[in-house]
Amino acid sequence: MKPKVSDQPRGCNRAAFLQRNSDPGVLGQGMMLSAGNGVPSFTPRVVLELASDTKEEAITWLLSRIRDTQYNGGTELLVEQLGPGADAQEKENPNMFLVGATWQRLLSGAEDLGLFKEFNDGSMRAFTCANKYNFKDFKGDGDSFLSTAECQYIIKHELDTLRAKDETHVPGLSRVKLYPGKSVIRRLLSKGILIQVFPLHEKEELKRLSFAWYKKVKLSFQPLEDIRHYYGEGQALYFGFLEYFTFALVPMALIGVPYYLFDWEDYDKYVIFASFNLVWCTVILELWKRCSSSLAYRWGTLSRKKAFEEPRPGFHGVLGFNPVTGRQEPLYPNAKRQLRVYLVSLPFVLLCLYLSLYVMMIYFLMEGWALSVHDAEPTFWTGILCFIPSVLYAVVIEIMNLIYRYAAEFLTEWENHRLESSYQNHLVLKVLVFNFFNCFASLFYIAFVMQDMVLLRQSLATLLITSQILNQLMEAFLPYWLQRRRNKKMVRKIHKGKTLEDQELPLANQVRLEADMSTYLGTFDDYLELFLLFGYVSLFSCVYPLAAVLVVLNNITEVYSDAFKMCRVFKRPFSDPAANIGVWQLAFEAMSVIAVVTNCSLIGMSPQVKAYFPDSDMQLILWTVAIEHGLLAFKFILTFLIPDVPKHIQINLSRLEFESREALKKKKILEASEVTKAAQ
């Protein structure tokens, strides 16, 4: 099947690696020490950090298992211990290991993973070693065919699928039990032996990327291809969505500006704006699906089949046999999990929502009291008093959010989901609902209970602007400042008195520095922020048309701060070959459905509309409800009518499938006719 690969003996590219290692841009000047003395003889891609008190026996076993051939159940990866830094301290953890792989191994890993690469004819096909010369960018074995993100992803996957054989426990660590066929790395992670696995930054590439991305302030698209190249598809999709979302809001912002400038308060103009908004929200969400599948097709994740998901590291249960794989693994009855979800988590979430409602009511009471005090006897101090409830409320909400977040993580962990994806979905749902409630409950109260449109507009503006500013500060500048301090300390420690750039740190120090950086926890918070902004724009758009303008401005700075955060603040994350934005698409769509309801009610409640039905409130409400139902129906029909995948990509996908079927059929007929001939 793969004669071309095996024609060349394995490891023949060592010269290339040595040369690569001695490249000053990659590993720093003068770092080419002899192998075994702290610096590896291959391009290091991923770092494994074991607990500093891990027994030697366990380490030896793990390394030999990683180095063993695939035929013997190993991974055939290259792994070496990281030497001490230039200024070694006793506190330093000695058990840091660098992992790399030969090109042969990476290519065969890419085939195992079913990575899609561009074929000679421009279509995307699953990479196979037998066919490698037919792929567009494949020039030799040591070329840039695979991006560093892909190499790291392959190595991570290979490490993850390193399975226990007949060992019953980790040698030297009898408490860490192993089950045949289960992932060793996940077991070590869940037992705390393995502290972390992270991919290394590549200084030169990162410098180029950050220059193209955020260092020059200019009007241009983000370098999505480069982002994907360096961080993988999941990240690139987030930034693609951020960019798309910003552009999609521009028409709404443009239409919103004159409302602000000319102080339009006519009901018919608001109706026009709100209707446009509702249709527009539906259209942009549908078009994003098309856009996202175009990107995913171009990046080869659209039709890639997901590998079998392993249980997440924290999953526990009674030992049994997995009905799918037939392997021994802990099982946990689904019914029990459902009970936990519906009898504990759901009531807890509802209780928290009730609590949040309660806090909100207290806030309104306090504000009413402060206002009455101020109105009775207005002084400077009562003026300040008026601000206190808002500030208190904002602080309490922040604290509640934090506590709830921990509680949600704890509960979701306790629900004991087998798969990471199911864990993520449950966590996202919990956090989403609570955040939605916290952000918008007061606005809903003002809009529908107090029915005070002026106050609604004020609160909306205040909330939107303060949350934007706070977010930008909390998200990027605070961690950066902390990181910078740590960084400087390390540089100072090594080159006492000298002022040097980061990139001239020796490899060992660089690795340790990266190991200490904060871990990027995925795109969750970034999407959540966009989701809430979308809520501000869509839910009450007919009251505050300027919201879109503010969000557009925020998004433009968000691009820069997020980019900066990714490049400078966090550890490099493993790439995540996502094909779409997942559960967030659903969340945004749900928001746009709620927006139809709120906007229709707001318009129905406006005094100008009420003036049209002077005699009968009933008529007014019936009309409002009828129009709302019509809009909802229209939304669903629109969603149904716009195909999720653009025509030309559908054609490409069907062509690939057609070709593979035809080839199979032809092969079968040929074989049958040959056998018939031979029999005659």
Add this chain to the structure above:
Amino acid sequence: MKPKVSDQPRGCNRAAFLQRNSDPGVLGQGMMLSAGNGVPSFTPRVVLELASDTKEEAITWLLSRIRDTQYNGGTELLVEQLGPGADAQEKENPNMFLVGATWQRLLSGAEDLGLFKEFNDGSMRAFTCANKYNFKDFKGDGDSFLSTAECQYIIKHELDTLRAKDETHVPGLSRVKLYPGKSVIRRLLSKGILIQVFPLHEKEELKRLSFAWYKKVKLSFQPLEDIRHYYGEGQALYFGFLEYFTFALVPMALIGVPYYLFDWEDYDKYVIFASFNLVWCTVILELWKRCSSSLAYRWGTLSRKKAFEEPRPGFHGVLGFNPVTGRQEPLYPNAKRQLRVYLVSLPFVLLCLYLSLYVMMIYFLMEGWALSVHDAEPTFWTGILCFIPSVLYAVVIEIMNLIYRYAAEFLTEWENHRLESSYQNHLVLKVLVFNFFNCFASLFYIAFVMQDMVLLRQSLATLLITSQILNQLMEAFLPYWLQRRRNKKMVRKIHKGKTLEDQELPLANQVRLEADMSTYLGTFDDYLELFLLFGYVSLFSCVYPLAAVLVVLNNITEVYSDAFKMCRVFKRPFSDPAANIGVWQLAFEAMSVIAVVTNCSLIGMSPQVKAYFPDSDMQLILWTVAIEHGLLAFKFILTFLIPDVPKHIQINLSRLEFESREALKKKKILEASEVTKAAQ
């Protein structure tokens, strides 16, 4: 790849066929004449009827193409001309051909189609000839491994994929152009050369099936497996749905009876009934998805990949290259089709709906006038006059339905859809909307404009009962009566004076008799009927709780009349390996959403509820709307929470995929290590 198949020379089972043919149950007594004398030397499965004036040259060419080996682009099927009947007439079409196939050919056809059969371990797998002995019911080559429906489906598929090679037109018929790679049979059908292709009934099997199905009146489930065996999955799914639907309505019927018996008119009881109804409708539709996927899994259609759809016979356009297959075929720009759909069909449908509304208004005017005449001076004649508007309206609606149906078919044909499925979807949508409107517009008018609940209940009962009776008559008994007359005539003609059973007709006469039977046009009308019944039950359930009882009774007789119709009235249809009920699932779900809206409004309008809000209509409406929105949200969440495929089937499916991946991986690693060893 397939050594076992080719070990045995092809055609070695002729003895088995001869024996099969001489079996009196299959072909009738004394029918085993020598081959070539009208009766074929193989089991005939499918009949091709060519136009009686087709040139001999074209027939010869077609037969040789069908008989040619697959290697040469033929189908390797067996085909012979049908001889004259026992009482041949000049009017008879001589160009009737019987098609059959060897078992080898059928098995390799099953592999081509990717038919799923039960494996030794109880799971369903795609059949492959190489693996045939590992399938559960496979005992030899001439066994009952494939059902007759499957054999016929395979033969139809093989005939359909008989493609033109380098011929530019059909020999002898220069007007029938051929394009390389396009289906010959479809071309002949669209040009009217081929009149029909239909599968033959199998008298013995049909007798057994009809006995188990409808001949004994008993309380038991339908023989779904036998139905599937004889008619294929599409039919069996329809009958499965009919049965499921009937059972699902039983709880609603049981709850509805006391309302009728005790004349309950309390608002709270109605609210309970309506709420139960709404939740129940959602639940049964969701559970049907699970049920349907269980059936489809058992029948092996759930995970079968659809073959490439060919353009439908009527499709025309400018010659070009298909972007998927690269073959030359007529192309028709999508934009042009969209224009036709949105600028002609859509306005036409809306116009028809308007017309139907107009007719309805005339009906109400006439009825009002008749009532006023009757009230002014009640005599016997004015009493009759009161019925005239209803009768007229019913007749006009029937006529409009008929005309509209033709118009819809014409329009959908004119829209020039490339695929049969897309044609069907557009047709179903058009007919559905109009029928929905015709059936329910008057009820909506009575309910929401006249707000007369007593009249609503009366009209609902009248419409439901009359439509049921009419349907049963029109659908089964009328065609049966016509068929019976034709049948008797033929029997009388042959056995002058003798009274004999149908099955003793000679093969040639039997085939000609079947060719004259009405063609079964698919499950469309059957589903449409169920859809409208579902509407009667769900839309106004809180007004007329007895509707469910009536529908249950109707469905029980419907099972018998549909079964009877399938077995005795219509030509046998080709089996259709459906995995679900397709667009009808969507239609039923849409109906259940509309039901939430109508029921909430009906309850909100009821005087008892109004009495709860004596002061403010507004409060009442706001509450109604809020509850309606809550119910809709609950419905969507429920739909989302109930998984569409039962857990154990999901596990089975993933296990199959896991096994095939593991096998592939193992094969790859083994090969790689062998090559490495050889190199050393």
